[in-house]
Every structure is written in structure tokens, then in C-alpha cells.
Amino acid sequence: MSRQQYTPEFKRRALELLAESGKSVPQLASELGISDNTLYGWRHTAKADKSFTRQPQCSEQALEIRRLKRKVIELEEDKLILKKVAALFSRESRRGSL
Template sequence: MRGTRYTAEFKAEAIKQITERGHGVVEVSKRLGVSDKSLYAWLKQSQQDDLPNAKDLVALKLELQRMKAELKRTTKERDILKKAAAYFAKLSD
């Protein structure tokens, strides 16, 4: 079976059998007729694909900083509005 190309769907299903269903690599390789070396390589590749790259991490960090600043500003605005509401409620009594 040297040089056989497998579809992405086939690889994903093979990996799913190992990761989600708990079957062993050797068992899946025998059942599917694929070398266990190939399955290990596909498994390693899928784990690397799941990890965010450096650009994504930087973008996420910047977004987190922006959202923290926005939350801080919004919290201050809310506190000011609470005080104003209490003040005007006191005046109307």
C-alpha cells in the first residue's frame, strides 16, 4: 500500500476512533489496513493543528486586553449611574 493517499475524512475518522472511542492505534491500523506509523503521524499532526499558533495567541492577548479595559470603563459607568439613580430617587421623595 505504499504511496496510497487517504482523504482527510478517512484520516479524521481514524483519529476519532483512537482519541474519542478509545481504540488502540494497532487495533485501528489492522482494522483499517493502514500502518500504525501512518496513524501515529496523523495523530501527531492533528494535535499540532489543534494548537493555536503564535499570531493567534498575540491576537487573543490583544483582544483580552481590549475587553478588560472596556469592562473596567463599563463598570465605572454603571457605578456612576447607580449613584445618580440613588441621588435622584432621594430627591423625588
């Protein structure tokens, strides 16, 4: 089995979501489809690498854009979860009708 590679942008967004969502590492990792250890590792690396976590001061407009991007990510995750649940219920209802 080959090792999954993630983009720096994906890692950064995952860590932002972790910091701002209030979700636990295992919960968020499950929602993102990654292992707990992967997310723990990214968090550890980010804390060790000060340049990774340092954010420049942003204008109000830039902050709003960032907030909206986080919201889009959150809504996309919710949509993915709902699709999975719908598929599960669909399978269950087909089994019940047989």
C-alpha cells in the first residue's frame, strides 16, 4: 500500500479547522478521512515550526475571505457526510425490501 501525500494547503486548512471548530483530533480526522496520527503529526510539526503557524496581519476584507473559505470547507464536509449517510440508508432500505 502506498503512502498518501497531502498538499501543504490541505494540511494548513485541516489545522485551521481543528483550531477553530472545537472538534477533537479523532473527530476531525475521521471527517476528513485521515488517520488521527496524521493530524496529530501535522499539529506537532506546526507547533515546532514557528514559521508555519505565524500569520501576517490581515485586512478586515482578507479576514472575511478567510472566514468564508473555512465555512465553505465546513459545508463541503457536511455535504460529504450527508452523502455517506444517504448512501447507507439507501443500502439499508434496499436490504429491508428484499
